[in-house]
Amino acid sequence: MKSDKKELVTRTGVSFDPELLIKFDKWIEEKGFPNRSEAIRYIIREYLVKTDIEQNPQMEVVGTLTYIFDNHNFDSSAKLTELQHNNDNLIISTMHAHVSHELCLETTILRGKYHELQKFKDDILSFKGVLTGDIVIASIK
Numbered sequence: 001m002k003s004d005k006k007e008l009v010t011r012t013g014v015s016f017d018p019e020l021l022i023k024f025d026k027w028i029e030e031k032g033f034p035n036r037s038e039a040i041r042y043i044i045r046e047y048l049v050k051t052d053i054e055q056n057p058q059m060e061v062v063g064t065l066t067y068i069f070d071n072h073n074f075d076s077s078a079k080l081t082e083l084q085h086n087n088d089n090l091i092i093s094t095m096h097a098h099v100s101h102e103l104c105l106e107t108t109i110l111r112g113k114y115h116e117l118q119k120f121k122d123d124i125l126s127f128k129g130v131l132t133g134d135i136v137i138a139s140i141k
């Protein structure tokens with residue numbers, strides 16, 4: 001059954017200097033937001049969630065860690081696999097792609113406490129042969 005209850009919103013005004021507003025409108029257009037309100041809400045939500053997670057390292061989160069490594073310059077891919085096995089409590093799934101003759105890309109879906117995911121990220125990204133990578137984390141509360 002559809003609810004007749006309307007979502008309440010509060011209107012507020014934001015002052016911009018013209019230069020910042022031009023840049024913001026350009027960004028809004030590039031990203032495809034339908035209007036400034038949607039863009040501002042998105043930015044605030046992102047910021048609040050990020051701040052909340054960073055201030056609560058024990059918070060249960062989900063995320064993906066994506067990294068590229070040089071398969072030739074790798075002292076042992078077995079060590080990387082061992083590192084993954086040692087963190088099997090965090091790893092939901094891993095996908096591996098051979099992106100070129102030398103390079104491999106892996107994306108790992110993770111679930112655990114924020115600080116555990118950060119530690120895993122640091123362990124992987126500091127590994128010999130890993131060239132670049134990043135983690136995306138989201139709250140699940």
Ligand code: NI
Nearest residue numbers: 097098103104
């Ligand atoms: Ni590969």
